[in-house]
Amino acid sequence: MTRRIAVLAHGGFPDDAKTATGILxxxxxxxxxxxxxxxxxxxxxxxxxxxHPDVAxxxxxxxxxxxxxxxxxxxxxxxxxxxxxxxxxxxVIDAIESGADVVSGLHYFLGDDPEFARLADEHGVELWxxxxxxxxxxxSEAIARELDTEIVATVGxxxxxxxxxxxxxxxxxxxxxxxxxGFIPTGQTGIIVEDWGIPVxxxxxxxxxGAVERMLRERxxxxxxxxxxxxxxxxxxxxxxxxxxxxxxxPDSLVLCHEAGRERIHGYESVEIPNPGxxxxxxxxxxxxxxxxxxxxxxxxxxxLDAEGAAAARDRYxxxxxxxxxxxxxxxxxELLEAVL
Amino acid sequence: MTRRIAVLAHGGFPDDAKTATGILxxxxxxxxxxxxxxxxxxxxxxxxxxxHPDVAxxxxxxxxxxxxxxxxxxxxxxxxxxxxxxxxxxxVIDAIESGADVVSGLHYFLGDDPEFARLADEHGVELWxxxxxxxxxxxSEAIARELDTEIVATVGxxxxxxxxxxxxxxxxxxxxxxxxxGFIPTGQTGIIVEDWGIPVxxxxxxxxxGAVERMLRERxxxxxxxxxxxxxxxxxxxxxxxxxxxxxxxPDSLVLCHEAGRERIHGYESVEIPNPGxxxxxxxxxxxxxxxxxxxxxxxxxxxLDAEGAAAARDRYxxxxxxxxxxxxxxxxxELLEAVL
Numbered sequence: 001m002t003r004r005i006a007v008l009a010h011g012g013f014p015d016d017a018k019t020a021t022g023i024l025x026x027x028x029x030x031x032x033x034x035x036x037x038x039x040x041x042x043x044x045x046x047x048x049x050x051x052h053p054d055v056a057x058x059x060x061x062x063x064x065x066x067x068x069x070x071x072x073x074x075x076x077x078x079x080x081x082x083x084x085x086x087x088x089x090x091x092v093i094d095a096i097e098s099g100a101d102v103v104s105g106l107h108y109f110l111g112d113d114p115e116f117a118r119l120a121d122e123h124g125v126e127l128w129x130x131x132x133x134x135x136x137x138x139x140s141e142a143i144a145r146e147l148d149t150e151i152v153a154t155v156g157x158x159x160x161x162x163x164x165x166x167x168x169x170x171x172x173x174x175x176x177x178x179x180x181x182g183f184i185p186t187g188q189t190g191i192i193v194e195d196w197g198i199p200v201x202x203x204x205x206x207x208x209x210g211a212v213e214r215m216l217r218e219r220x221x222x223x224x225x226x227x228x229x230x231x232x233x234x235x236x237x238x239x240x241x242x243x244x245x246x247x248x249x250x251p252d253s254l255v256l257c258h259e260a261g262r263e264r265i266h267g268y269e270s271v272e273i274p275n276p277g278x279x280x281x282x283x284x285x286x287x288x289x290x291x292x293x294x295x296x297x298x299x300x301x302x303x304x305l306d307a308e309g310a311a312a313a314r315d316r317y318x319x320x321x322x323x324x325x326x327x328x329x330x331x332x333x334x335e336l337l338e339a340v341l
Numbered sequence: 342m343t344r345r346i347a348v349l350a351h352g353g354f355p356d357d358a359k360t361a362t363g364i365l366x367x368x369x370x371x372x373x374x375x376x377x378x379x380x381x382x383x384x385x386x387x388x389x390x391x392x393h394p395d396v397a398x399x400x401x402x403x404x405x406x407x408x409x410x411x412x413x414x415x416x417x418x419x420x421x422x423x424x425x426x427x428x429x430x431x432x433v434i435d436a437i438e439s440g441a442d443v444v445s446g447l448h449y450f451l452g453d454d455p456e457f458a459r460l461a462d463e464h465g466v467e468l469w470x471x472x473x474x475x476x477x478x479x480x481s482e483a484i485a486r487e488l489d490t491e492i493v494a495t496v497g498x499x500x501x502x503x504x505x506x507x508x509x510x511x512x513x514x515x516x517x518x519x520x521x522x523g524f525i526p527t528g529q530t531g532i533i534v535e536d537w538g539i540p541v542x543x544x545x546x547x548x549x550x551g552a553v554e555r556m557l558r559e560r561x562x563x564x565x566x567x568x569x570x571x572x573x574x575x576x577x578x579x580x581x582x583x584x585x586x587x588x589x590x591x592p593d594s595l596v597l598c599h600e601a602g603r604e605r606i607h608g609y610e611s612v613e614i615p616n617p618g619x620x621x622x623x624x625x626x627x628x629x630x631x632x633x634x635x636x637x638x639x640x641x642x643x644x645x646l647d648a649e650g651a652a653a654a655r656d657r658y659x660x661x662x663x664x665x666x667x668x669x670x671x672x673x674x675x676e677l678l679e680a681v682l
Contacts, residue, residue, distance in 0.1 A: 203546055243574075271631055
């Protein structure tokens with residue numbers, strides 16, 4: 001039986017709820033509703049299809065109580081810092097009391113919340129904090145390059161530019177072509193979708209590269225591994241996670257993800273995003289002495305542009321990177337996949 | 342009354358026991374003995390002065406039981422991975438049973454060891470795991486550049502090249518000159534010496550930059566802050582820590598630390614250290630879009646060379662960096678301090 005999921009995204013759907021979008025697009029489950037009280041209160045008939053024509057449709061409702069029956073509530077937004085918004089408490093409690101599990105990728109662990117823990121216990125449901133890393137991680141041994149598998153990693157000019165989507169689309173397209181491929185998730189959405197993985201942004205910084213290396217070892221029987229990147233090498237807060245993935249994964253090739261028109265780091269408006277060509281060079285320079293690699297393709301998120309604007313942005317991005325580029329959602333990933341296989 | 346410390350460094354003194362050396366050189370305490378059973382068994386009369394003429398002298402003994410009376414046992418070696426070596430257990434137990442506290446910078450927390458915790462409780466002594474970070478860390482707000490203080494950070498071409506020593510020497514020399522300076526420790530030795538600080542290599546990777554920023558805020562009443570660097574931007578395992586410090590501290594100037602003759606990453610012999618001039622450029626390029634900075638001086642560790650070799654290495658390093666260079670221990674830090682003040 002397909003698992004029925006409700007996805008909480010209050011005030012964030014669709015643009016600030018990338019976990020919700022990832023679940024809608026990729027999870028092997030039926031999404032029965034998206035919770036966004038701002039949208040639902042403004043338009044009681046709102047549906048996902050009004051915002052995302054290219055993912056599974058579902059009604060947008062104001063609360064857990066207003067959703068059709070579901071087996072699990074997934075927290076589908078990740079505010080900066082990963083805290084729990086107290087205005088969500090009623091939805092989580094209602095979900096637990098209705099017998100549903102709760103899946104969360106927040107830094108705040110639901111399982112450590114006394115009220116949630118007690119209620120979950122009482123109702124026999126599971127609180128799955130996907131961002132809780134294994135407690136036996138160690139330092140990287142710098143051996144990923146020696147594994148008998150071709151490693152492709154996405155990197156980015158910022159967070160929330162489409163790295164998870166690009167990685168997942170590349171992986172699924174490779175599988176469709178008959179390639180023996182694996183997906184290496186590093187963040188909450190990817191882990192929820194893959195039902196496996198280590199939340200790299202939650203690991204001890206000394207063990208970040210080692211956490212990535214461990215996942216690669218476990219899946220090294222595949223011919224190709226597609227590694228989900230995080231943040232950006234020029235992100236003022238998340239850059240350590242980015243670099244841990246680059247040095248831990250030792251990728252054979254990189255796909256640089258960028259959002260057309262994005263000029264400043266999301267949430268850090270004082271920090272400019274350099275020219276994507278410069279950022280590509282930085283990734284290559286940092287990898288050089290550890291495990292040399294190259295940006296062989298560019299993924300451009302043009303969701304906010306019309307067809308003409310997207311074409312112009314694509315041309316500009318291609319001239320900045322001098323490699324094949326495409327918007328994985330608008331154009332598909334065939335051209336990008338050709339560049340990495 | 343000056344606190345009496347015994348420093349455990351079995352099999353590592355002096356070259357692989359940088360915490361021991363840091364304590365001997367900088368801590369405001371009397372070191373009554375260094376524990377290194379390999380040295381003590383080969384030479385029962387061995388002393389610290391045989392190895393380090395420039396730090397406080399003390400006998401080298403084989404065990405806690407063989408040391409003069411002390412108030413605290415400090416773990417003075419940090420093996421790769423930060424594990425606890427079971428061969429040290431007797432020394433820790435003997436110390437606790439003699440009424441001494443135990444101070445440790447290992448990733449393995451002594452306070453979580455059931456036997457140590459029980460004995461410490463029984464004997465009323467403290468187990469201080471300096472590498473246990475605060476549990477309320479958050480992401481960086483990228484505001485260090487706005488603080489009304491001049492921030493100087495050390496960076497390196499590898500771990501164990503002298504960043505803690507260089508930072509501490511610069512800080513002490515600045516204070517000696519009457520500068521209102523502060524020291525920002527980021528690793529176990531610095532924290533033990535300063536009796537304050539956050540172990541940045543043990544923070545959640547998303548919060549690494551934020552941890553550094555928090556320390557800077559707390560000490561931002563000083564005119565100058567000297568930030569201890571960690572690892573290297575090209576280190577295959579520790580680079581996330583390095584980058585978190587660079588982006589979290591937003592330093593106004595950098596001092597690049599290198600060990601003369603070191604060609605490969607310590608413990609990762611397959612990974613070459615690039616030309617120091619190239620590494621300096623990488624640090625500057627990574628800082629550029631977040632908070633521009635420059636390598637204004639170079640600290641060269643020449644401990645393994647004679648005077649002639651040191652002079653030649655210094656000349657080579659100066660030509661690679663094209664900034665003032667010195668060995669902080671051999672030459673003093675006057676010239677380096679001039680470059681950063």
